Amino acid sequence: MTDxxxxxxxxxxxxxxxxxxxxxxxxxxxxxxxxxxxxxxxxRETILAGTNNYMGxxxxxxxxxxxxxALDEFGTxxxxxxxxxxxxAMHKQLEAELATFLGRKHCIxxxxxxxxxxxxxxxxxxxxxTVYLDADSHSSIYDGCTLSGAKLVRFRHNDxxxxxxxxxxxxxxxxxxxxVLEGIYSMLGDRAPLRDFVALKEKHKFQLLVDEAHxxxxxxxxxxxxxxxxxxxxxxxxxxxxxxxSIGSIGGFGAGDHPLFETLRYAMRxxxxxxxxxxxxxxxxxxxxxxxxxxxxxxxxxxxxSERLFNGFRNLGFEMGCEEVSPVIAVKCKDEPSTIMMWNxxxxxxxxxxxxxxxxxxxxxxxxxxxxxxxxxxxxxxxxIEVFAKVxxxx
Amino acid sequence: MTDTAIIDEICRLLAPHNPxxxxxxxxxxxxxxxxxxxxxxxxxxxxxxxxxDIEIPMNVVAETHTIGDLVKVVEARVRKG
Numbered sequence: 001m002t003d004x005x006x007x008x009x010x011x012x013x014x015x016x017x018x019x020x021x022x023x024x025x026x027x028x029x030x031x032x033x034x035x036x037x038x039x040x041x042x043x044r045e046t047i048l049a050g051t052n053n054y055m056g057x058x059x060x061x062x063x064x065x066x067x068x069x070a071l072d073e074f075g076t077x078x079x080x081x082x083x084x085x086x087x088x089a090m091h092k093q094l095e096a097e098l099a100t101f102l103g104r105k106h107c108i109x110x111x112x113x114x115x116x117x118x119x120x121x122x123x124x125x126x127x128x129x130t131v132y133l134d135a136d137s138h139s140s141i142y143d144g145c146t147l148s149g150a151k152l153v154r155f156r157h158n159d160x161x162x163x164x165x166x167x168x169x170x171x172x173x174x175x176x177x178x179x180v181l182e183g184i185y186s187m188l189g190d191r192a193p194l195r196d197f198v199a200l201k202e203k204h205k206f207q208l209l210v211d212e213a214h215x216x217x218x219x220x221x222x223x224x225x226x227x228x229x230x231x232x233x234x235x236x237x238x239x240x241x242x243x244x245x246s247i248g249s250i251g252g253f254g255a256g257d258h259p260l261f262e263t264l265r266y267a268m269r270x271x272x273x274x275x276x277x278x279x280x281x282x283x284x285x286x287x288x289x290x291x292x293x294x295x296x297x298x299x300x301x302x303x304x305x306s307e308r309l310f311n312g313f314r315n316l317g318f319e320m321g322c323e324e325v326s327p328v329i330a331v332k333c334k335d336e337p338s339t340i341m342m343w344n345x346x347x348x349x350x351x352x353x354x355x356x357x358x359x360x361x362x363x364x365x366x367x368x369x370x371x372x373x374x375x376x377x378x379x380x381x382x383x384x385i386e387v388f389a390k391v392x393x394x395x
Numbered sequence: 396m397t398d399t400a401i402i403d404e405i406c407r408l409l410a411p412h413n414p415x416x417x418x419x420x421x422x423x424x425x426x427x428x429x430x431x432x433x434x435x436x437x438x439x440x441x442x443x444x445x446x447x448d449i450e451i452p453m454n455v456v457a458e459t460h461t462i463g464d465l466v467k468v469v470e471a472r473v474r475k476g
Contacts, residue, residue, distance in 0.1 A: 130452075135437070145453070152453035154437055169450045359432040 021337070022344035025355040035059060036248075036375040041352060049309075049370045049384050050354035054218050054327050055288075055298045056375020057248040063287040070283030078276045083265065086276030094286045098253055101289055102224055102239065106261035108254050109285075110270065111277050113213060113242025114140040116252025118147055119268035120209065120240050121180065125150035128175035132163060132206070134192070136185050136362045141211060147269070150178075157185075157362060160196035167204040177206035183215030183226030187361050187369065188321030189328030191215070191226055198235040209238040217246025217292050218327060223299055243281075247288040251277050301374040302327055305381055309372055312385035316393045321367065330356065330369040331392060339366040345391040351384050368392065396473050401447075401466050408442050409462075421463035447473055 018025060023042070032040040036056040037048050057063060070090065080086035091109060099107040110116040121144030125131045129150045133141055136157040145152045153170070156162040163179065170177075179200075181192040194210070201208065212225030216239075220228025223246075227236040237258065243251035254264070265271060277285075292298065303325070310325045321330035333339040336357055343355045346368070356367040370384065406419045413419070413429050423429070426436050440456050443449075443465070449472040451459075459465050 135441070153450060154441065154453055156441065166444075166450065169444075169448070359434040362434075364435070 017337075018340055021340045023347070025340060025343050028347070028352065033058075037373055037377075037380055039352070041347065044348075044350055046347070046350050046352050047376075047380050047383055048352050049372070049376075049380075050352055051373070052214070052245040052371045053248060053373045053375070054214075054302055054371070055246045055248065055292060056373040057246070057288050057291060057298075060248075060288070060291060063248070063284050063291060066287035067280040067284040070279040074279035076280075077278045080276065081272060081274060082276045083272050088276075088279065088282070090279060090282045090286065091276060094282050094289070095253075097286055097289050099255060101222075101293055102255050103222070103233065104239070104255040105257045106255060108261075108265060108268075108271065109277065109282075110252040110254070111274050112250060113244050113252035114143075115270040115274065116240050116242065116254055117141050117211060118144040119270040120238060120254040120264070121145055121178070122147040122149075122270065123264040123268035124148075124207070124209065124238065125176070125178045130170060130175060130177050132166065132177065132179045134158065134181055134185075136187070137180060137182065138186055138211065138213070139360075141180055141182075145180075150175075158190065158193055160193060160200060163197065164200050164204070167200065167206070177204065178209060179206045180209045180211065183210055183212040183219060184326050184328060186214055186328060187356055187365075187367060188330055189214075189326040190322035190324065191219075191326065194226055194230045194232050194236075198232050201235065207237040208235060209240060210236045211240045213240070213242045213252075214245060214326075214328060216241040218299065218302060223292055223296065243285050243288075246292065247285050249281050249284045249288060251281060251285060298374040302372060305374065305376045305378075306372045308378065308381045309370060309384060312381070313388065316385070316389055318388075318392065321365075321369075327372040328369065329372065330365075330367040331388070333366045333368060333392075336366050339368065342391050343368060346387060349387045349391060351387045353384075396447075396470075398466055398470060401469050401473070402462065404446060405443065405462055405465055405469070408439065408446060412439055419462060421461065421466065423462045424460050425462060425465070426460070443469065449473060 030039040036053050036058045039046055039048055078086040095107045095109050110119055117140035125148040127149040131145045131150045132153050134157055135154050153166050155166050184191055210227055215225040217223050219226050222228050227233045238256040240254050243249045306325050306327045309329050319332040354369040356369045358364040412431050417428055440451055444451050447469055
């Protein structure tokens with residue numbers, strides 16, 4: 001008999017090597033949350049600088065109250081999918097609020113952000129179509145592509161000329177073409193050069209999906225994401241986003257203006273065959289969307305904090321994931337053992353960041369990945385820089 | 396282009412991914428024997444696509460394991476183009 005776990009032995013060995021150097025960097029436990037930017041980890045008060053809590057909204061009083069009220073009035077869960085008994089008035093309300101926020105005709109809400117990409121990509125593309133995806137795409141995009149059954153063509157990261165070449169090379173053209181980009185790429189924090197990609201639409205006749213997971217709430221005059229910032233929303237046929245970052249809850253959305261958009265509800269398996277979000281989750285998401293619309297100053301605070309951390313790291317001479325300031329600030333490290341060692345030292349000094357290792361990173365990079373929050377104080381940002389100066393600088 | 400020319404070119408493209416100098420043949424399993432992770436394989440396939448100016452969709456990569464498999468994929472597409 002072949003043990004099904006045989007194939008996972010290399011993972012187990014890699015995990016053991018990591019554990020020999022400290023604690024589990026990919027399964028850290030928060031024992032208590034003190035604020036959007038602080039937690040108790042291993043009994044120590046720790047600054048959270050890797051939680052994608054961009055708007056710092058997770059402890060907002062009004063948002064929490066909305067969640068408690070929904071819990072009292074609608075119970076703990078919906079016990080059903082959206083196409084059965086799991087659609088409550090508040091699910092429809094959240095979709096309407098988001099459509100308004102995004103300036104789109106239609107919006108569909110998913111139970112997780114991962115499922116939003118799975119659902120949207122597999123709903124839009126089918127076996128006769130081709131999906132062109134950026135090489136650095138998030139795993140949810142890769143998995144959505146696989147689920148779609150479409151032909152999958154990968155192009156070089158952020159390289160519109162490379163996409164142009166691959167679109168020109170395409171063999172069987174009877175199906176539709178979907179190009180998938182991200183607003184801000186989660187590992188390096190760089191943005192898609194949207195204008196360059198949009199310029200290819202006329203020549204190659206494709207439809208464009210932009211995943212604004214890390215840019216929704218963050219970029220653009222309305223906080224809608226990269227397409228908003230670039231003034232190209234009309235060219236982005238579909239947008240995807242998540243509630244687990246700027247919205248501070250869990251879930252995701254897909255939005256667009258296509259007249260048949262609503263039919264996706266009956267064509268997306270990750271939407272149809274899973275329970276809908278719990279009432280408390282939906283209520284907090286609605287309250288958070290309203291807060292984002294009401295308080296654009298959160299975006300300004302996030303930008304200021306991101307610049308503060310970025311410039312602090314630059315002054316320390318770090319090589320970073322990209323040269324433009326975004327809330328994702330990744331420091332490139334030499335190799336896996338030194339990255340694990342430094343990650344442990346950061347944690348022991350009271351700073352939590354993400355560790356990012358191949359194959360989860362582009363170009364086999366080892367990264368200490370920070371994400372900034374609007375709720376970080378200057379003192380917290382300065383403390384992160386100070387600890388990085390001690391632990392990372394000079395290595 | 397002959398199969399031999401294709402295999403030579405693929406081996407040349409694989410050289411930077413083969414720091415340990417594993418002997419390469421048609422039977423070499425690219426990810427397993429050269430210890431290349433999933434993303435590394437996709438990056439390598441992009442180089443193959445550009446070298447031969449062909450399209451190798453990811454769906455095809457999933458079923459391509461050995462150098463011999465890849466030669467067949469390239470050969471069929473070079474001929475079609």
